[in-house]
Amino acid sequence: MPALNHNLQKLTGIAQKEARLGIGLMSGTSLDGLDIALCKFKGSGTQTAFELLNFITIPYQEKFKYEVQQVFAKKEVSLEKVTLLNAYLGTFHGELVLQALNEWGINPGQVDFIASHGQTIYHAPGHQHKQPGYGNATLQIGDGDHLAVTTGILTISDFRQKHIAAGGEGAPLALYGDVLLGSKPGEHRILLNIGGIANLTYLPADAVTEVLCTDIGPGNTLIDAACRRYFNQPYDADSQIANTGEVNQVLLDALLDHPFFREALPKTTGPELFNLEYVADAQQAVRLFNINKTDLVATLSAFTGRTISNFIRTHFNLPGLKIFVSGGGARNPYIINYLKSTLPNAAIADTSTLGINPDAKEAILFALLGNEALCGEPMAIGKNPAVLMGKFSFAG
Ligand SMILES: Nc1ncnc2c1ncn2[C@@H]1O[C@H](COP(=O)(O)OP(=O)(O)OP(=O)(O)O)[C@@H](O)[C@H]1O
Numbered sequence: 086m087p088a089l090n091h092n093l094q095k096l097t098g099i100a101q102k103e104a105r106l107g108i109g110l111m112s113g114t115s116l117d118g119l120d121i122a123l124c125k126f127k128g129s130g131t132q133t134a135f136e137l138l139n140f141i142t143i144p145y146q147e148k149f150k151y152e153v154q155q156v157f158a159k160k161e162v163s164l165e166k167v168t169l170l171n172a173y174l175g176t177f178h179g180e181l182v183l184q185a186l187n188e189w190g191i192n193p194g195q196v197d198f199i200a201s202h203g204q205t206i207y208h209a210p211g212h213q214h215k216q217p218g219y220g221n222a223t224l225q226i227g228d229g230d231h232l233a234v235t236t237g238i239l240t241i242s243d244f245r246q247k248h249i250a251a252g253g254e255g256a257p258l259a260l261y262g263d264v265l266l267g268s269k270p271g272e273h274r275i276l277l278n279i280g281g282i283a284n285l286t287y288l289p290a291d292a293v294t295e296v297l298c299t300d301i302g303p304g305n306t307l308i309d310a311a312c313r314r315y316f317n318q319p320y321d322a323d324s325q326i327a328n329t330g331e332v333n334q335v336l337l338d339a340l341l342d343h344p345f346f347r348e349a350l351p352k353t354t355g356p357e358l359f360n361l362e363y364v365a366d367a368q369q370a371v372r373l374f375n376i377n378k379t380d381l382v383a384t385l386s387a388f389t390g391r392t393i394s395n396f397i398r399t400h401f402n403l404p405g406l407k408i409f410v411s412g413g414g415a416r417n418p419y420i421i422n423y424l425k426s427t428l429p430n431a432a433i434a435d436t437s438t439l440g441i442n443p444d445a446k447e448a449i450l451f452a453l454l455g456n457e458a459l460c461g462e463p464m465a466i467g468k469n470p471a472v473l474m475g476k477f478s479f480a481g
């Protein structure tokens with residue numbers, strides 16, 4: 086039998102190791118920076134033992150954010166810019182990984198794999214694009230080959246395509262990590278992530294078949310967009326703006342009146358739908374042409390709170406429900422207080438009470454998916470695609 090080439094030999098060696106060091110990378114819809122989580126794994130699937138060794142978010146510079154925004158969540162963009170950014174981002178993320186490893190005093194040679202989400206620039210589930218003849222689609226850029234060659238580390242990337250190929254919408258992938266890291270027999274749990282978009286995984290006390298993972302609607306994306314446009318701030322730090330505004334009930338009702346909220350579950354969305362045009366359309370529908378901008382931020386914050394609490398009350402009105410929050414929205418007091426006051430029967434805490442750093446959770450998820458791609462088996466969870474995801478890029 087011919088010998089395996091050096092890449093396949095190395096790959097097999099990593100998959101068969103007793104313990105693996107993996108880096109998970111997440112660059113979310115908020116475009117705030119690159120989350121880098123260095124994790125140690127033993128085993129896979131339900132036998133996974135995992136430890137977060139280091140975590141950092143390296144913030145993006147304004148110039149870089151501006152470049153990505155040119156091609157982000159827009160129907161028409163420069164194809165040249167997409168092509169340039171696809172390569173640039175892969176190399177850039179690789180450089181940020183090297184920077185983080187240097188700060189942590191770790192030699193890249195010690196790391197077995199990188200699992201990279203890339204940057205979503207367009208998410209197009211069928212219910213949103215409505216183009217006849219086309220199915221669900223999504224596009225993440227930041228090619229894995231560039232990461233692998235820049236760092237010298239085996240890289241696994243582009244996780245969402247397999248999920249779509251196997252019948253999903255390409256998101257949320259949180260499901261696979263949440264089941265492994267967050268389930269507890271005997272407890273009804275919700276793992277709620279409030280990033281640009283809010284999503285949750287419902288983990289019932291016993292039946293894995295009833296696990297549900299879905300996007301809910303906007304998380305911080307509309308609040309951030311209004312803060313950028315009207316206050317020249319990237320976000321509403323500690324809800325300082327929302328807390329001084331008044332919620333406009335008429336606008337809030339108009340924002341809530343959209344077919345997305347009536348779509349079958351599970352469903353996904355993104356800033357392609359939830360953007361300032363969505364807000365302008367809602368204003369138009371109720372002929373509210375002038376609104377004080379502080380009240381607008383309060384109303385958008387209430388919109389996020391209301392969609393999340395409506396969703397949880399409608400689908401999981403259970404005694405003893407425990408909700409664990411992650412993502413930047415866990416640090417938005419307006420949203421968290423809104424949830425606490427409208428879901429009085431649920432215990433709400435952030436995921437640190439589970440030993441999961443709330444800012445690191447999504448980067449950990451991708452590290453975990455990378456570990457599964459290397460040595461796991463497809464997991465059947467309810468009706469979700471039972472597939473291993475990710476494409477392999479070798480350094481040499
Ligand atoms: N102190 C704070 N006060 C209010 N909001 C905050 C605070 N810190 C972070 N945020 C919010 O969290 C956002 C970043 O969240 P996160 O990093 O979870 O998003 P993301 O990973 O890009 O999103 P997604 O999960 O949708 O891809 C910021 O843009 C801001 O809206």
Ligand SMILES: CC(=O)N[C@H]1[C@@H]2OC[C@@H](O2)[C@@H](O)[C@@H]1O[C@H](C)C(=O)O
Nearest residue numbers: 205208256257258259280282284447
């Ligand atoms: C297409 C895409 O990038 N979706 C993200 C986004 O951010 C939150 C929400 O929308 C979620 O569906 C998803 O990310 C997480 C990591 C997921 O797939 O679980």
